[in-house]
Amino acid sequence: MSDEKSVEDLPGVGPATAEKLKEAGFDDLMSIAVSSPSSLVEAADIGEATAIKIIGAAKKLADVGGFLTGDVVMEMRNQVSKLTSSSRALDELLGGGLESGAITEFFGEFGSGKTQITHQLCVNNFRPIEDGGQEAHSIFIDTENTFRPERIVQMATAHDLDPTEVLQTIHVARAFNSHHQMLLVEKARDIAKEHPIRLLIVDSLTAHFRAEYIGRGVLAERQQKLNKHLHHIMQFSHLNKAVVAVTNQVSAKPDAFFGDPTRAIGGHILAHTSTFRLYLRKSKGNRRIARLIDSPNLPEGEAVITISEDGVRD
Ligand code: ADP
Ligand code: MG
Secondary structure (H helix, E strand, O other): OHHHOOHHHOOOOOHHHHHHHHHOOOOOHHHHHOOOHHHHHHHHOOOHHHHHHHHHHHHHHOOOOOOOOHHHHHHHHHOOOEEOOOOHHHHHHOOOOEEEOEEEEEEEOOOOOHHHHHHHHHHHHHOOHHHOOOOOEEEEEEOOOOOOHHHHHHHHHHOOOOHHHHHOOEEEEEOOOHHHHHHHHHHHHHHHHHOOEEEEEEEOOOHHHHHHOOOHHHHHHHHHHHHHHHHHHHHHHHHHOOEEEEEEEOOOOOEOOOEOOOOOOOHHHHHHHOOEEEEEEEOOOOEEEEEEEEOOOOOOEEEEEEEEOOEEEO
16 A cells, blocks of 8 residues: 555655655655654755655655554554563563564673673574564674674574574674764665664664763764664664664763763663663673663563573573
8 A cells, every 4th residue: 555655756755855865765655754854854955844744745655643542552562573682581571572663772881791682682583483583684783893703603503593594694884983873774774675674783872972972062962963863773673673772881980971870871862762771780700680770561670691602591
């Protein structure tokens, strides 16, 4: 139905505008329907009033934005898939695993296990659905140069998977700065046209932003950029029914702006966009404690996990 309509079918969108929109990644009705007027203004050199009209028309054609009855919402909720973390306790804390169409944020200090978890998720995403996987490909945006294929091999082997086959499903890109990091999400959309991408990792979401925007004077700009980035990530998640896991650092010493070391950086914007926030802290030996901070439908709670050569476990 609505899939047959394309960007060119929108009133007010001529060939030149359509071309500009497509170049900016707005290449189907859904991506326009869920965008903000200002992003279209920027992408296509159009006025704000036109942008609002285009978005309204896209919402109608793509059939989004109306009211639904609770039972229909329930049915849609049942289509949400859950990706296992390889720890039963952590999966339970998250209501059965990491949810598709939502952002799960892991924050914690250096060495708390954030990167290990993201590697484990890439391995698990390859696994059969009956094993808690999604039989799909993953995208890994690596900002700290900590992606290690060797770890994937270890974790895949521990789950009796062919390590090479698993590696072939993980699309890794190193982000050199925050601007590049944002571009990579757009690039991810192209990869999603060629492969079934059901997992997007951004490890770390905030490191570049934090390093590049220093001082109170640029705080607003940093948050604005981060906000835009998160919206693109959320869009990707919706369009591909993908699980999104992002990491966020907290420093052991108090942050100049956010004081409390256990508070994730990124401020209100990140706090409001992440659907699930997990605070990781070190415990004895290879144990880590994951605390669910914020969730729309789950109680707060904690899970103890371990990190070994095999990966994440109870
Ligand atoms: P961060 O939160 O900074 O991303 P990491 O996810 O990189 O932290 O966690 C690093 C920790 O993971 C190490 O301190 C170690 O405890 C554990 N780890 C990493 N690789 C291995 C391995 N091959 N075998 C066992 N434990 C490992
Ligand atoms: Mg890390």
